[in-house]
Amino acid sequence: MKIADRIHIVASGRLGFGLTDDFDCHVYLVVGGSEYALIDAGGGRDIDGIVAQITGDGLDPTRVRQLLLTHAHADHAAGAAGLRRRFGLRVLASPAVARYVRAGDEHAVSLDVARRAGSYPPEFTFPPCPVDAELADGAEVKVGDLTLTALETPGHASGHLAYVLRQGDRVSVFSGDAVFFGGTILLQHTWDCSLQESISSVERLAALSVDGLYPGHLTFAVRHGRRQVDKAIQSIANLLPPPQMA
Numbered sequence: 001m002k003i004a005d006r007i008h009i010v011a012s013g014r015l016g017f018g019l020t021d022d023f024d025c026h027v028y029l030v031v032g033g034s035e036y037a038l039i040d041a042g043g044g045r046d047i048d049g050i051v052a053q054i055t056g057d058g059l060d061p062t063r064v065r066q067l068l069l070t071h072a073h074a075d076h077a078a079g080a081a082g083l084r085r086r087f088g089l090r091v092l093a094s095p096a097v098a099r100y101v102r103a104g105d106e107h108a109v110s111l112d113v114a115r116r117a118g119s120y121p122p123e124f125t126f127p128p129c130p131v132d133a134e135l136a137d138g139a140e141v142k143v144g145d146l147t148l149t150a151l152e153t154p155g156h157a158s159g160h161l162a163y164v165l166r167q168g169d170r171v172s173v174f175s176g177d178a179v180f181f182g183g184t185i186l187l188q189h190t191w192d193c194s195l196q197e198s199i200s201s202v203e204r205l206a207a208l209s210v211d212g213l214y215p216g217h218l219t220f221a222v223r224h225g226r227r228q229v230d231k232a233i234q235s236i237a238n239l240l241p242p243p244q245m246a
């Protein structure tokens with residue numbers, strides 16, 4: 001589904017629009033002319049559904065060349081192996097996320113505790129996946145005639161990156177699970193979750209003056225994304241954590 005100039009949403013689960021499998025985060029497709037990139041992979045149980053979304057949008061799936069991961073939680077990254085196989089694409093991630101994904105480390109990505117908590121079915125696993133390049137803070141990734149810039153935004157999870165797309169004056173941010181519409185954040189009882197880091201990441205995102213805000217779940221903002229991020233900043237200014245994503 002096309003949602004903005006050069007931006008489509010091609011997977012979305014139960015915390016979103018129900019386009020594909022329940023356990024898929026939002027997967028965005030960035031259309032850089034002759035080649036495309038996916039932001040996040042989803043949970044990996046409905047690769048056919050993602051391909052169907054892409055073709056249904058009138059786009060050629062063979063042009064998908066790269067997958068950029070925001071973080072390694074299973075609903076965002078367990079689908080990497082299947083997508084890499086299906087599209088022959090390159091997988092890019094932060095060094096920490098690369099380590100977890102290469103190993104399929106279910107403890108590092110908290111799939112072990114999430115499965116126990118009932119967030120995933122018992123048979124849900126994280127297949128290891130090669131990662132082709134590691135992205136440092138500020139790294140630029142060319143997608144055809146567009147450029148995505150990686151932005152370190154830890155707090156929700158270790159090694160979390162947001163991706164910034166600049167088109168003229170317009171700033172779009174794929175914020176993963178660092179901040180959501182309404183200025184909420186997602187703190188979990190996992191080994192790598194940090195309120196302090198989460199707040200610093202929200203402040204980094206607020207400094208961008210975002211137009212398009214495209215998080216990993218729930219709804220998004222095509223315009224005035226800064227109004228959403230500013231709601232989180234308002235809480236922080238009052239010495240309170242931003243509200244929890246529900």
Ligand SMILES: [Zn+2]
Nearest residue numbers: 073156157177
């Ligand atoms: Zn997450």
